[in-house]
Amino acid sequence: MARTLRCHVLALGSVAVLALTACGGGGASPASTGPNGLEKATIKVGALPIPDPVALYIAQAKGFFKEEGLTVEPVTITGGAAALPQIESGALDITQTNYVSSILAASQGKKIKLVADMYRAAPNTFEIMVPKDSPIQQVADLKGKTVLVNNLRNIATLAVTTQLKAAGLSETDVKFAEKPFPEMGNAITAGQGDAGWITEPFITANKNALGFRTIADTMTGRTADLPIAGWMATDAWVRQNPKTLAAFQRAISKAQQLASGDRKEIEAALPTYTKIDAKTAAAITLGAYPSTLEADRLQKVADLMLEYKYISGPIDVKSLIAASPGG
Template sequence: MTSKVRRRTLVLGVTATLLLTGCGGNGEPTSSSGGNGLEKTTIKVGAMPVPDPVSLHIAIAKGFFKAEGLTVEPVAITGGAVAGPQIKSGQLDITQNNYVSTLLAVSKGEKFKLVADMYQAAPNTFTIMVPKDSPIQTVADLKGKTVLVNNFRNIATLAVTTQLKVAGLTEKDVKFAEKPFPEMGNALQAGQADAAWITEPFITANQSKLGFRKIADTMTGQTEDLPIAGWMASDEWVQKNPKTLAAFQRAIAKAQELVSNDRKELEAMLPKYTKIDAKTASVITLGTFPTSLSASRLQKVADLMLEYKYLETPIDVKSVIATPSDG
């Protein structure tokens, strides 16, 4: 081999190595180092072990994210109070959060964006329950009583307050106390409170195991078909990662559509990431799984928050929604 051929072979080898490693001439990774030119090919996504974010797990299992060149690592969270700081610190790229908490944070100056829809209420998916031998029969009987909620000043307290209004009461007529959903049944049974705002699968579990009674469906009247939860990211992250965001949005929408049309897919997935067994998964009452964010639907949440003094000034939710993009 001549020296000219050897030099040419060496140059080709170096060029190939640079291309394979995704590095520029300075040895640093290029900004687009993955499939489909995504800014980030691996992201951490916060999700609670409840039915609401089932589409995330289905999109992973079905390869919807992989088809977009995206690897999603789910991270278990306990709720929006934890997820917000994790989004701000960069520990999470995207997270599940209820809309009331997100809009409340935005009203206080937080730079968050809603990037995809997740879960919408249906009848009997969020109820006020009491022990079977409780003297409480109606919402009006809650005056002076203690009601358990999973978080203060979020969708739980807002939903209960709308039902108190119907009964001629206000939130000042009851005492709210925080308790995680899995602990509410035992706490109520032990007399630590008088009633609890409960969602599935805990509605079914507490009915079957403890004989709890429902005194009100909190998703009726003003809260009928209320949007409950969606996917949230920081405004900075959205601006820096348009292609990654678009890939996430496409995959989630595909999974949401699958769940909406085939409950069996949902029932098969729930036991894999929650403590819901197959039998319970087949009978619990669930809401709906919208495939896209609707400003008109979400405005209902913001308007309700304004009416009940959760917001001091109106919010146009269009300003909070991250516009879908092809990157």
């Protein structure tokens, strides 16, 4: 993520420190039966103010949720470390998540389900960047350096580690430190880090404002087209609200198809819920917006996590995916 900002995103926190409650996760408010026989007429959905969840806002603007008899209330989240407990407590019904954090949570016994896809990496959407006058010219030069990431042990560190390995280095050859995407450029300029793993719109912003340059695109080779982010709910919520979930899935899939086929729809939506202005929205590099959640692609993330010891044993991601409206 993938992208923000507490990002791409693409950007969601390490789940290792979470102490999720064991309550049922039945929903954000008492159930109120709605049109079309929905178990809940209104749901709260967590999302980051970044390009990844743009389909949520396209669906709102186009009336796709309304067509399903569903009212969706977007809730701005700061990252997975906050969103995971929120769906467990019922403060949120569904939330944005990055897949590394979700798979890590599942490996620790968290009862979650992935309910829809959101964002997939594309070239030049997640980059390792350095100041223009930095002596660092390539990934191999990062040995002994500090690399800023939005969160530890999530998609950021995994993506950087794959590039380190390709350059003959390991994860322990660098020091990772956390810094929110919006603060990363200034932090590196101030000497708090030597390089940063950065996503849009901050790639474009740091190039234009600070003259940063890219030393590596982290979504190439084995991480090309890597699934980054999706929508998540608790297993209990999915079981208790099958018609509501199906309505959400249909509307989101329709909006994802629109985003995928017409960039102008994305550009129009971004300024409505992010700090990205229209000029920047037209300039940034975007990833893909899949309309279906494909287990084969997602398995690639779990397999990379096993290889780099983010999880201790293999995970079949099919067990984490909630059924689509078509079964």
